[in-house]
Amino acid sequence: MKRFVCVVALPLALAVPAQAQSQPTAKNVIYMIGDGMGPAYLSAYRYYLAGKPGNAVAPTIFDQLLVGAASTYPDDDTWVTDSAASATALASGVKSYNGAIGLDTDKQPLPSILANSKRAGKTIGVVSTSQINHATPASFVAHVASRKSYEVIANQMTNAMTAATPELDLMFGGGLSYFSQQQLETMNRAGVALATNWQQLDEIEKLPAAALLAPVALPYAIDSDRDQRLATMTFTALSLAESNPKGFSLLIEGSLIDWCGHGNDIACAMKEMEDFAAAVTVAKDYVDEHPDTLLVVTADHSTGGLTLGADGEYQWLPLEVKRVHASTETIANALLHTTAEHYAQEWSKYVDFELTNAELTELALLANENMYTVAAKIGQMLSVRSFTGWTTTGHTAVDVPVMAYGVGAEQFTGYQDNTDIPKKIINILAID
Template identity: 45%
Template sequence: MKRTLLAASVALLAGSAMADDHQQPNIIYVIGDGMGFEFISAYRYAMSDLETKTMAETQFDHYLTGAAMTYPEDDTWVTDSAASATALATGEKSYNGAIGMDNDKTSLKTVMEYAKDSGYMTGSVSTSQINHATPASFFAHHPSRYEYNQIADLMGQQILDGDAAYDVILGGGQQYFIRDDKNWAELIEQQGVSVITDMQQLEQIQQAPVMGLFAPKGLPHAIDEGKDSLARMTSTALRLLGNGDKPFALMIEGSQIDWCGHANDIACAVHEMDSLNKTLEVVNEYIENNPNTLFVMTADHSTGGLTLGRDGEYAWYSDRVMDIEHSIAYMREKMLVMDADLWPRYVADLVNFELTAEHIERLAAASALEGEVREDALHQALAYITGDITGTGWTSSGHTAVDVPVYATGPHSEQFRGFMDNTQLGKRLIDIVR
């Protein structure tokens, strides 16, 4: 599968030279969920030309300014997305699972809520459901990230009460907002909010407020059917938020880098990185035309313990990564409803590589099982096969405690240089919008 990387469109202006000192800046806050430095390396190598040895230029290269710690408020050192997003949104540490709350389960005011108070338009774009850990932590307060219906209720009720902290919110989550016991789509439309459920409707929306719910849960992986989803939603959000006299604050999450990391799926992860890179092209174009915009990007943590190289072999096969045609999740779903005798040929065709005897044996072992155990074993077999043929290593199906990158450009960007704690990003953004 041949892939082409769009070249970076502009070199961004750093610092505040082009900013209007008397006007509050727009804020674009990007979170690559699960995006440790190793994912950026993998993406760059995967996009580079092996024949000419030409290294690909990516949108991540323009504005790296530092790194951040990610640990939660306990003694584990390893954060989940909720605790980290709470830190990034409020400037305060909390426990794993907390949505906009501190250790005592007291609500913490978020940068988006401060921005609203200061007259900003606000919004969020994510490829997860909009009530997932990261977007929810910017707009809601709940003691448990896993209470998805309750978090949806909190976000819906904000509109009915006339105090919503968001004007544009786009992602997945239909099954949480459109339920038998509560249809938030109908209720909030009665309050003048447009609710759209088809991504083809994005271009038709001419003004905020709007809620987009484009999938039952998360959107399809970029490698499967969601290639341009994040960039399209971001383009719409910037158009709606940036067409008035007010400044805006927009959080953009590349949600599924993390999901692919949990799945130990390297091809999936690289394509999610490509999706985020294409989104940054949209952001860069906006900033070029609107220099009074502060751009800050980081990750909430890294996921999977990704290594480029494994088993003592000094090689990582980027061409083989890009030859894989679908995610492990996609392959597993299709394989579970077909005759297991067809599995080896099916996998070989989709990874574009002849399987070894060991690969076939692992598939056969999974096929002999039943139920969820069979599903899990098949997933592990596919993760092993794709890792083995590409030279990709994974140490975990969870998160890791390594430091993550920080990027910034625009007015006040000097505040985001060097090594910092993740809470400092939230605190500094709150100070800017207050």
Template identity: 40%
Template sequence: MKKLLSAVSIILALTACEKITNEPVVTLSEVKVMENIPAPKNIIMVIADGMGPAYTTSYRYFNDDPATDIIEETVFDRLLVGSASTYPASISGVVTDSAAGATALATGFKTYNGAIALDVNKKSVETVLEFAKKQGKKTGVVVTSQINHATPAGYLTHNESRNNYNAIADSYIDNGIKADVYFGGGWKYFLREDRNLIEEFKASGFQYIDNYQALNTLKANMPVIGLFDDTGLPSALDDSDPYRLSVMTKVAIKQLENSNGYFMLVEASQIDWAGHSNDIATAMAEMSDLAKTMEYLEEYVKHNPDTLVILTADHSTGGLTVGANGKYEWHPEILRTMKSSPSTIAKQLTDSKITQQGLSELLNFDVTKNEVEQIQAAKVFAIAEIAAYKLLAEQEKLKTKKPTINDIIASAIKNIIDIRTNTGWTSGGHTAIDVPLHTLGKGSEVLKGKVDNTDIAKQIFILLGKN
């Protein structure tokens, strides 16, 4: 396929990016969509929240078999076809949040950070999931965050702020039920004292489940909402099933399959959370869960070739660096043996004596005396910080994040892991770098090379039959 972009198209694209408008940006793929591409029956959109290129690269090294001389290819390597830019509407600069990112991926419109499927003028814009539903397809969302978090909300509803969690949850009923399958977390928002949304879903004909084991008991051809934790699910390192995204995806597909096809959003939500926390151990566990999911989808497409799968990220998080401090090294060995997240390990150390043997058992690798002393010192520091916080005036407390022993010990543990692996981070937030684009299946040729995040939605709309 030709990769030529006329000077006119470039000028139009740059001009559109500068204006606050609800007109889609003109890009290369608008030339591509003119071609006659057969439409897939099923479309699976996978968003790896926060997954910049350093995450897929570090996963390759993490997943490597040390017994071989080569570094083995991963599913991300096999399916890589290009990259996507992620910047939001110019009113929010060039670094997107997950809400604006989801809106771009779901609607084809750039918007301001925090917006849920609204344009910059706060007008609702149709999402690909909503359009697929109108076309008679079944729809579903599978996420490891709460189901009313920014990314799933960006496909399911419209709101001026991603932080309006209760209102977003309410809209899943009040604005019409738009999905046939909802899997993720969210008891806190759907089982409230002022409103029991689960009962309302059940009254609308939905099955409700609240544990992974019940995934195997679902009735076919009947919609389902499954909430498995209060907010987001436990991290992959801490959950009862480290491959919970893969398991939920398999069950969701089974529930959605029908003669008219389906559109499904899958989000590996907590890669982003690990990036915000600068937690490489948790990040690699989340990437493993995503890799397992994508390997399943590879096989699924082989047997269901009328399916398109797209994987990308809404942005990158944390400024992850594979190799840091001027040392030409990265050592993921200890990451492969860890059984719990630094946060969970820190909780176990909060009220117990910190010893070399105990810490080694919790981390599942041998720690040095110096590393033990670092954790002990962190605990002493945390106690002092808490005491100082308690002495602050109430107005000062409002300006300061309340320190906790768990957070400070967890930070010390992550520092030890970063030093051991030689991992670097530049931020506790998002970065503006381009993110990987991976595709497979029917119609996948429409997305290759460098695209913008809005192009992905535009292509999906075309494949769904929207002019």
């Protein structure tokens, strides 16, 4: 059976600082990335839970674990990273160009934390709410020049899982449409436990295992009929990985925080934060029960330039955000599939406040536009009501939060670059 082999020899370990040889050693690491989760998202989620301004404000799971911050710039002609360059840095400790998946600026393969962990005999896996071959999980497993090479990445992941000695033990997420029937059959023949729905995921009892639970990404949390989907995948991944006496290294991504940020959709973003928080809580509980484990939570970048307060108003109204029960994309699709005279009725199925006549007129003028244009207008309307500000539909260069818990957590205190995070993890895992 064909194995996934890199075209050049890889170094056996990430380059790590020489100090840290006396620090505590962890058996396991749970590495979690909230894609697009800049610092304003943590603040917004805290006040979203508190509700009405003036209510008591309690620390969230993120606040409880917060220890530092990290810069995110790529090795490129900009300070603003994309998810591929940042994930490559977070995986390997080496900066690269925007679009790179597991490659340096010379387009040579970089060893990741997961690859080093596998060489040390640990179980490794990736979990994501996006398609599993998307930029962040891909950068921990694959090596391609462009993040858009989804089929190539899927093939490398298939080869890694089906090698005679598997080079990837677990992958849970979306992306079924990127894997051919032949690749799925190859996984079956190689003994990979394969799930394409949630019931089948619940029935997985052994590794290697792959769960491809949606054609592309999973539905947004706000649109989903399944609560805590990332927490469910996280719990299952931990349950399967913990049987290895040499430990495990898992990458778990809350992917769609970023997608909501790109859409300037605050209600969507808060539900993704809620979903990610539930998964982080599962991970923290695991560390409490297994004190030989390190949990690290961070973001690859911030998305959207989110601000709490806008247009000179000293207000942010999370209760207005909570009155929205679908993503702007879902609402836009619903409006485009009806006529303007039925907009108010259709809107009421998803939102607990009425549109003004002026807003109805604005939406009616977009009846022949595409879904994304209508969704953007709806996002603006929701942002105006909640005094939510956005500066971009892209990424920003602000530093991102770093959270840590368990063995060696104190090593992540204060400022660091994103390349420092994997180097510290490798030291704490004591992988040579």
